[in-house]
Amino acid sequence: MKQKPIILVTCGHFEQRVIKLISEDITNVFQHPVENKECSLDINKHYNPGRRQYDANGILEYITSLAPEQAIKVIGLYRVDLYIPVLTYIFGQAILNGKTGLVSLYRLRNELYGLERNNDLQIERFRKVIIHELGHMFGLIHCHQTNCVMRSSSYVEDIDQKNRDFCNNCKILLQEKL
Ligand SMILES: [Zn+2]
Numbered sequence: 001m002k003q004k005p006i007i008l009v010t011c012g013h014f015e016q017r018v019i020k021l022i023s024e025d026i027t028n029v030f031q032h033p034v035e036n037k038e039c040s041l042d043i044n045k046h047y048n049p050g051r052r053q054y055d056a057n058g059i060l061e062y063i064t065s066l067a068p069e070q071a072i073k074v075i076g077l078y079r080v081d082l083y084i085p086v087l088t089y090i091f092g093q094a095i096l097n098g099k100t101g102l103v104s105l106y107r108l109r110n111e112l113y114g115l116e117r118n119n120d121l122q123i124e125r126f127r128k129v130i131i132h133e134l135g136h137m138f139g140l141i142h143c144h145q146t147n148c149v150m151r152s153s154s155y156v157e158d159i160d161q162k163n164r165d166f167c168n169n170c171k172i173l174l175q176e177k178l
Pocket residue numbers: 132136142151152
């Protein structure tokens with residue numbers, strides 16, 4: 001286990017059980033301790049009334065400006081609908097090799113696509129997206145292996161096809177970066 005913490009900033013209500021699962025995932029995969037913090041950021045100024053969504057890049061910049069020195073990475077967990085200018089919506093966003101990232105539960109809900117509500121599936125997707133974004137933050141780029149967590153996902157079905165783990169190649173690359 002390395003020294004510097006990865007900080008998990010929760011913005012909105014998340015079940016303790018879910019935070020625990022995510023913290024364990026992160027520690028297991030990235031070998032850094034996890035610290036949980038509640039969000040104190042006011043994201044209202046990043047709301048785009050025309051799109052009725054939040055500007056992910058704006059929030060990301062804000063998280064970056066407040067990231068504590070002692071943390072190796074900071075990832076924000078949201079429940080709001082996020083976008084970047086070139087895409088209709090995003091599941092998450094991170095700076096490649098950077099210190100910060102963010103992920104939202106919002107677009108991971110089955111109900112949004114006319115499917116039956118499934119909380120477990122939503123959480124499973126959330127865990128995959130978080131590992132994916134942290135992968136970027138540790139320098140990994142998109143992978144073409146169907147089951148690899150670093151494969152790019154445009155739809156929830158894409159996320160469902162992936163494992164909550166890296167392919168062997170990405171695993172080796174990650175070990176070099178950790
Ligand atoms: Zn990605």
